[in-house]
Amino acid sequence: MHLYDYAKGLVLEAGNHLRQWMTEAIDIETKSNPNDLVTNVDKAVEQFLVDQIKETYPQHQIIGEEGHGHNLTTLEGITWVIDPIDGTLNFVHQGANFAISVGVFKNGEPYAGFVYDVMADTLYHAKAGFGAYRNETLLERIPDTQLAQSLVGMNANWLAGKKITPVLMPIIRDSRSSRAYGSAALEIVHVATGQLGAYITPRLQPWDFAGGMIILEEVGGIATNFVGQPLAITHPDSVIVGNKEIHKTILQEYMKPHEDFLAPWHEHYQG
Amino acid sequence: MHLYDYAKGLVLEAGNHLRQWMTEAIDIETKSNPNDLVTNVDKAVEQFLVDQIKETYPQHQIIGEEGHGHNLTTLEGITWVIDPIDGTLNFVHQGANFAISVGVFKNGEPYAGFVYDVMADTLYHAKAGFGAYRNETLLERIPDTQLAQSLVGMNANWLAGKKITPVLMPIIRDSRSSRAYGSAALEIVHVATGQLGAYITPRLQPWDFAGGMIILEEVGGIATNFVGQPLAITHPDSVIVGNKEIHKTILQEYMKPHEDFLAPWHEHYQG
CATH class of the missing domain: 3.30.540.10 (Fructose-1,6-Bisphosphatase, subunit A, domain 1)
Structure with missing residues (x-):
């Protein structure tokens, strides 16, 4: 077979x-x-x-x-x-x-x-x-969307006084609204269906994102970590998933200004 | 009929x-x-x-x-x-x-x-x-739950640098995790089915909560505003919905310490 x-x-x-x-x-x-x-x-x-x-x-x-x-x-x-x-x-x-x-x-x-x-x-x-x-x-290829006109998947836990909170807060502030469903795999496929514009989370294991990532790529979506590197199945990572436009915006306008914090944080957090 | x-x-x-x-x-x-x-x-x-x-x-x-x-x-x-x-x-x-x-x-x-x-x-x-x-x-009557063992419905928007953020952040920090579904009516009935322990939001209109509130009361759940007053269909209000135990905890341990802020904020916000 x-x-x-x-x-x-x-x-x-x-x-x-x-x-x-x-x-x-x-x-x-x-x-x-x-x-x-x-x-x-x-x-x-x-x-x-x-x-x-x-x-x-x-x-x-x-x-x-x-x-x-x-x-x-x-x-x-x-x-x-x-x-x-x-x-x-x-x-x-x-x-x-x-x-x-x-x-x-x-x-x-x-x-x-x-x-x-x-x-x-x-x-x-x-x-x-x-x-x-x-x-x-x-599934159709997902259209580009602007952050201000998009729903972003992010758990409120990450805005409740964590070290990463100052990085993530402006993204939610500038989005249309946020959603949190409690399953990374489902949130990644919600991006693939266009129900979410993006999904962002500071740490996933490979088994959380491996299946969804492949589905997402087939509809033109992008998945990287917070510093723009591709995800790998060999180690946990931070995750930004989105259509091309919103992914680029999040990475360049919201993550890049924090690169002095993110690079070492990331290395440490990736474990 | x-x-x-x-x-x-x-x-x-x-x-x-x-x-x-x-x-x-x-x-x-x-x-x-x-x-x-x-x-x-x-x-x-x-x-x-x-x-x-x-x-x-x-x-x-x-x-x-x-x-x-x-x-x-x-x-x-x-x-x-x-x-x-x-x-x-x-x-x-x-x-x-x-x-x-x-x-x-x-x-x-x-x-x-x-x-x-x-x-x-x-x-x-x-x-x-x-x-x-x-x-x-x-639907069965909903059991009492502790905040630390409960999922709490709250949109991350409210933790993204709003005036109310310092009041709400500790609740999410101390919960098991948070969820955000984007429909107040559905989030209230998720509390009524026990899928969420509580749902908290700073401002709803009567039509957002009127139907769900009646369903919730039939399974023993409680709905009040942030200062413990019952909800009324005549004006918008802040909303805490939960089983009896978690509702009491949120009101007494997380809202009451902020009463100097909440009372005037609430009066203003209620419009």
Whole structure:
């Protein structure tokens, strides 16, 4: 079977299992950060995906949120980057508005992206070079927009007295309004559908952005870190996602004036 | 026909028209504030509701966002408080995530509330004293939660260097995380379903909160302004909505220390 079709079917199947497992009791554990809940369902979904991939493609590499492949030494061949539940707080508190996110890379280059809004049963998917889809509908290329006429995805947490707050505050002040949905993968695809003009956040893991990034690129959107570098699946990073125009504005007018702060902050924060 | 059933049918019918009118071109006008877009569809939906109500119940009073009944002198009898599209920016930018909000009051007291998420075809509704429903499902009473374990609805705009920012910032800092959906009516019903622990915003018009407030009260939630006064349909106000425990915490621990600022600010802001 073609790898793209296999991956698409696998993500949908994982979503079916997830909806079933949800009805069973959710046993919440707390990782190092109390805001970073992880549930048995997270782990079960990642294990399901890993088991299936390893059985079908034993030579493929896998990076997963719940502990798989965090020390890869090469990106040769096929690498899967998996977030079994992106938006765990939404999963726990809302029982909705979370996604399975999967990015597939060939020799480190984007090959295919999948973001599955499980409870809405909406699959965003793209094969690099062949356009992006919401279920069976081809997504149009996203138009350029001005910041002042755009909705910007950003969590108010980042404006609540953090070191990065003075950098981010003017962007929200100058936008039309802000939104916060609590799932990076879904917020990136909301940019890809034009529902948000941009999405900005100071730190994401590769599994948070890998799937969405590939979908976004297929509709002409741009994703970089706060200092304009491309995102990589080998390390966490700050993230600006947007249509070309708004991305350029944010980077040049709002980030560049802070480069003396951002460069060292960024290096430190990237870890 | 019973007034409650009539109102419920009317809201659903307005939603049907709205979905149809959406497919026609949206002709955007700009009111005094460029963030306050109003569309032909807003006006058409309000006019439809007003015409229907006036034909069936000529003696009823109507307060509507798009200009109806802004100078009522009495709340005797039945008063309808209508927002034809709550979340106009979402309507314009996303084509989803907006609601028709209707509150019905008898001699100024809550009688029935309706918040219709039009594109999701989900109607939240309540007759005062008889419980609240999501479509045909009875909503449970909402449990008490602690701020640190709760999602709080607040738009990042309010933390972007506003006068009220120092009051609101600590609430978000001490919460589990924040969300911003861009429709006050939907955010209030998200509190009523337990998907948010609280929703806080410095200024809403009566048509933004009237429908949701009645639904919320049926599941044991509380709505007041920032200085603990009940909301009234006669004037705009600041709004704290939450389960009993979190509402009390926000009011006593986060608002009360600022009462020297809030009382005069509030009087001024309330207009």
